[in-house]
Amino acid sequence: MSLWAVVDHGAKIGVIGYTPLSSSLTDGKVGTISEDTVHLSIWCDWGHDADILFERLRRAQMESQGKAEEYVLEEMEGELPEGMDEEFAAFVGIQPESKPIELPDNYIEGHGNGYLEFGGCLWKVGASGIGGKEGRSYYRYVIRSGGVLIGFRRDKHETVANMWVEIGSIPLAANGGLTGVWAMLTAMFQKEGIRIEKDIVSRVDIYGDFDTCPVEEFCTRFNENKKISRARKVGHYGEDLNYATYFSGRRHTGFSVGTNIKLRVYDKRYELEKDPIKWGIFAEKYDGIPDVLTRVEFQLRRVALKEFLTGDLERIEGVDSYLKNREKLWKYLTEDWFRLTEDAIDKQNKHQSRAETWSVWQVVQNAVVAAKEIFRWKRAPKYDMEQLYRMAMGCICKIAAFEIGDAVEKV
Numbered sequence: 001m002s003l004w005a006v007v008d009h010g011a012k013i014g015v016i017g018y019t020p021l022s023s024s025l026t027d028g029k030v031g032t033i034s035e036d037t038v039h040l041s042i043w044c045d046w047g048h049d050a051d052i053l054f055e056r057l058r059r060a061q062m063e064s065q066g067k068a069e070e071y072v073l074e075e076m077e078g079e080l081p082e083g084m085d086e087e088f089a090a091f092v093g094i095q096p097e098s099k100p101i102e103l104p105d106n107y108i109e110g111h112g113n114g115y116l117e118f119g120g121c122l123w124k125v126g127a128s129g130i131g132g133k134e135g136r137s138y139y140r141y142v143i144r145s146g147g148v149l150i151g152f153r154r155d156k157h158e159t160v161a162n163m164w165v166e167i168g169s170i171p172l173a174a175n176g177g178l179t180g181v182w183a184m185l186t187a188m189f190q191k192e193g194i195r196i197e198k199d200i201v202s203r204v205d206i207y208g209d210f211d212t213c214p215v216e217e218f219c220t221r222f223n224e225n226k227k228i229s230r231a232r233k234v235g236h237y238g239e240d241l242n243y244a245t246y247f248s249g250r251r252h253t254g255f256s257v258g259t260n261i262k263l264r265v266y267d268k269r270y271e272l273e274k275d276p277i278k279w280g281i282f283a284e285k286y287d288g289i290p291d292v293l294t295r296v297e298f299q300l301r302r303v304a305l306k307e308f309l310t311g312d313l314e315r316i317e318g319v320d321s322y323l324k325n326r327e328k329l330w331k332y333l334t335e336d337w338f339r340l341t342e343d344a345i346d347k348q349n350k351h352q353s354r355a356e357t358w359s360v361w362q363v364v365q366n367a368v369v370a371a372k373e374i375f376r377w378k379r380a381p382k383y384d385m386e387q388l389y390r391m392a393m394g395c396i397c398k399i400a401a402f403e404i405g406d407a408v409e410k411v
Contacts, residue, residue: 047193064114119188
């Protein structure tokens with residue numbers, strides 16, 4: 001039975017624990033770009049079945065917590081007619097006025113396993129929510145299936161989405177990247193009566209795999225300062241770049257550079273050897289794993305994505321706008337933000353832009369055929385000068401008090 005199967009509404013997925021998304025491989029050959037990880041914030045209208053959806057989520061969550069019996073007792077709680085005790089009510093067969101929400105006939109959870117049918121597939125419901133840390137909003141309910149995670153919260157605000165989606169590398173690789181996965185997810189949402197009002201790409205890792213040159217040659221050129229980068233200068237990792245290098249024994253397997261935009265160059269074949277599932281997917285995708293497979297991958301977080309403007313001065317926010325401008329982003333990242341050069345760069349030279357690009361990096365740049373037509377506009381930071389003056393005066397007074405002592409009048 002295939003690991004990738006979309007099933008009819010009400011049926012269980014073929015292999016629980018793997019992605020519910022079907023394999024629809026494009027002609028994704030070595031040298032074309034795709035996505036490795038995607039995070040989405042989605043504002044949506046839950047539709048008229050919202051009460052049923054969240055009751056099902058609550059029940060499945062309690063099952064995951066091992067509280068299935070408590071849920072049954074809880075759902076029967078309600079108020080009896082005034083003056084009637086529970087014993088008499090049970091004798092005459094009168095039920096409490098408040099009844100549990102009626103679940104549809106195709107409701108298949110409730111077996112103590114914490115699974116939920118959503119969009120025609122079976123998902124595992126987490127025992128707890130996610131978020132509330134690192135600036136991410138809290139989502140009370142979470143469902144997972146084979147590399148796809150969806151978080152739910154009932155309410156939404158202007159700046160807080162009520163759905164959070166994380167898409168991992170396996171479903172993206174097996175379904176033609178974000179284009180294929182997004183089409184399947186929106187079909188699932190539509191089947192549940194959920195209407196998307198707004199979506200924002202919170203993180204995307206965009207990559208290209210290349211079989212023209214081993215990763216060691218990339219690393220050697222990087223270490224020999226044959227590079228030009230606009231990555232932020234952070235002294236913790238190096239004198240000029242926020243970078244890290246990776247080894248397997250004495251073998252150089254890759255490097256990374258950057259913060260809000262991060263570039264990773266590494267040996268993808270070495271990574272696949274540790275994961276048989278990924279190996280099989282990429283073997284199908286590339287019609288066999290090449291002897292050399294170097295990955296060039298850029299991670300863009302929301303703080304960086306929102307700085308980009310297209311030729312018509314529109315921001316890259318939602319999935320559609322990202323997919324429309326994906327090739328342009330790749331051009332900017334491989335031409336303006338970072339590139340490897342034929343010769344070492346003299347930092348005192350004011351004409352670094354004239355440095356000749358390494359022939360192999362030109363292959364990376366040409367993974368897409370698109371006019372760049374994209375701009376990066378960084379907002380100037382805003383400062384409250386009055387507050388800064390007050391802070392400065394406070395610091396000066398503390399220093400003076402420390403130096404002079406408690407003689408406040410002298411301070």
